[in-house]
Amino acid sequence: MPDAPHPRHDIAALVAACPGVAFERDPALVRQKSRDFFWFSPILNRAFRHKTAEILAQPRTEAEVIAIAAACARLRIPLTVRGAGTGTYGQGVPEQGGVLLDMAGLSRVLWARPEAIRAQAGARMLALEDAALSIGHELRMHPSTKRMATIGGFFCGGSGGIGSNLWGGLREPGNMLGARVVTLEETPRVLELRGQDCNLVNRTYGSTGIVVEVEMPLTPTRPWRDAVLAFSSFLAALDCAQALATGPIPAKLVSLLEATAAIGLPPVLGATVAPPGAHLVLAMVPASAEPALTALARAHGGRVTLSADSRARETAPEATPIYEASWGHTTLHARKLDRALTYLQTLNPPGRVVAAAEWSWRHFGGHEMPIHLEFIRYEGAPAANGAHLLRLPAEDAAARARLAQIIAAHEAAGIPVANPHVATVEDGSRHKRVPGDQLGFKALVDPHGLLNPGKMPSYRPTTP
Template identity: 30%
Template sequence: MPITVVDPQRVEALVAELQAALPGAVSTDKGDLDRASTDGSHLSPVIAAQLPLGRAQVVVTPASVDDIPVVVRAAVRHGVPITPRGKGTANYGQTLPMAGGIVLDLSRLRRVVEVGDGFLTAEAGAALIAVEQAANRAGQQVLLYPSTAQSTIGGFVSGGSGGTGSIRHGMLHTGFVTALDVVHATTDAEIVHLEGEATEPYLHKYGTVAIIARVTVRLEPLQDWRALFASFDDFHDLVGVIQRIGALEPTPRLVSGDGAVLAAALPKDPAIVPGTASLRAILDEATVAEATALIEAAGGTVVDVRSGPQACIKLSMTSYNHPIEWLQKAYPNTYFHVEVLGDGLVDRLDELEAVYPGGMLHIEAQRGRPIGMLAGRYSSPEEVYAGFPRIEALGIGYHNPHQWFVDYEPEATRELAATTDPHGILNPGKLDVAPTVDTGSQL
């Protein structure tokens, strides 16, 4: 699709102003612009075929949270769009500057500001792994974090949904975030502090209603976690027991499963046995024996149990979207995925996998009903979309990830943006009307 850019004269005037106000924070270097104009969109062949979706004209990397309002006020005056960015791990184009202008790189704002009893405050660019480590040093842990543990906390609450810890704590919209400091795109932009329910409208909105500067999240007491690896000759046996393991108390932090082909694409590990289905779990030490009994009763074998936070973080990297990424690396330009939800993942596994040629399910234990990623061989967007009604006919919920629009409460988001971004400069293109293709039910 054609690249949209802002009038170069307006950008030049903005660059001159920001270079004077924030020395060293502003770049128009081609390499910097290239890096700021890419993300993880290769995960979707539907989106990858449409790249590039936009190109930055200037990258601003503030050194202080207090610099954000300076950038925003200048952008409003000059009418130049702003697309916020963390580590660029978004998978579906959410952080691509579709209207050109500024990419606001928040990765230098990585300070953990405060760790208290039951809470942690960090700047938006702090990596989740650093946030978790800071909590651990205080004898606590974050409620949940994404499988991409190097993602920033601002990026996670802006574009993520759930991950390790979600079996117990659900997704972003279940009390994980307790406070935000944000900057609205107004002529008098300043840092605005929000608490409790007032933070909800800003979550999973891709930076279309505000720039998130600082995040406060809930913590809980640190548990003694174990990384457990098990193998099954039959993926059906694994799928049949995964929710029972997820229901153990204390609640596991993660329980993931893959059939033999998907498991073979994961990073090499002696605990992932070739030719077998792989179950991987992060369990409280007190439940390892009970989980082992459930696995063995279902026909599986516990291959290894490891201790320590690094083992658990490494296991997390093989959960949620990550198995699809590893599959694509093993078989380039071959696979796509659709997010799926419901008991039908267990009860109608064969029918679900038959929806697409080469169909394979990655499954996650979850509170209430399992969730998963259904992989299939890619041929065209039309064939991807044609599978949606077939999935729905099985009584299984689905979500189309192959688009960059805000699809969580989009109408309410547009209403809020009319106030917080009256000039329409925050991440343009992400609040447009979604494609005519049905994007499916939400997970």
């Protein structure tokens, strides 16, 4: 493994300009914090495995964040913001060295009220959920990494998760209420974004401002049940998942896993809950809906293999909450058994969820691309995110060509792809461009182009 790179920026001047701020210079720790789960992709693993920051900044207050931002702007030092490092695209990997801004020291839940909660960006999602539960509410949605991830990381690097079948993704109106943002200028400003303006910092990987506080909506809590449904037929499982996602049961989570996509779950959930060779539907439903869920499974030729209190499974050391078998965790568990597996993200659009899933399954499912769907609402209508496993055993020209073929085939069939094997905002978008006016906002908050450089290549700094 190569040694840490020699400093390329005036790090000594940065430290001198920020008295009282904690910095970490140990190369091993800085390198460790400079990584996320980019190794899910063999392509990103090759690109990022040797990337590292030059120093780790560990602010404890907003004032310290402002001091670091001002010094970086004056000295033209790149700055990359880090949450918990649970992203899978290399969102938090510093491509050009500089400072890695660890937000773990800003971890307070500021307040929780009926319908809304506000916290510092480094607060863990689980801490927000606990605060919400104390007043009889819960988060509308959270990632499968809820027990590790920070709210700032989810806000700036995520798109949706558990709860998106009811509420849609983060970008849907009402799902992000507010964000407090520090600009990267010689004299930093502090901006408060409200409502849909929060989209200016959503999923830009910290390249459109340093988010220091986040405000999210809450919803009254329910007694949820973790459930697993097993089927011998993939198409029956697909039809059941669609019926559950769109029917009268208000399901917080609906995941569909082809049997070959569920290979990592028997060691996690047990072979009785996740029978090897079975196609699975993972769900979170209200306790009152348990009889209806059992009837729905039977009507589609399946059976319920798990029905348990969700909160109990989340808090019991010996149990795994069902959400930690869904979304990105499905890929994580599968890769523990087969390192040749990575994944591909698609959108099964409203009105074509089942048809698109059947098309993907018939053309690529089984061995090469085991089907994995997460049911969501998209622009208010039922849809599904594909998080299909993908067999990509090497990072070479042949693998890249095959990946391009699979992506092109899906897009030609009217199934948009968000490529998880790239790390830029533009190329990772289904639209292959920066959403909304994020470019214009970046010009206002990052005139020198120092925030996570490389993640938004279409941006040209307004002030060199």
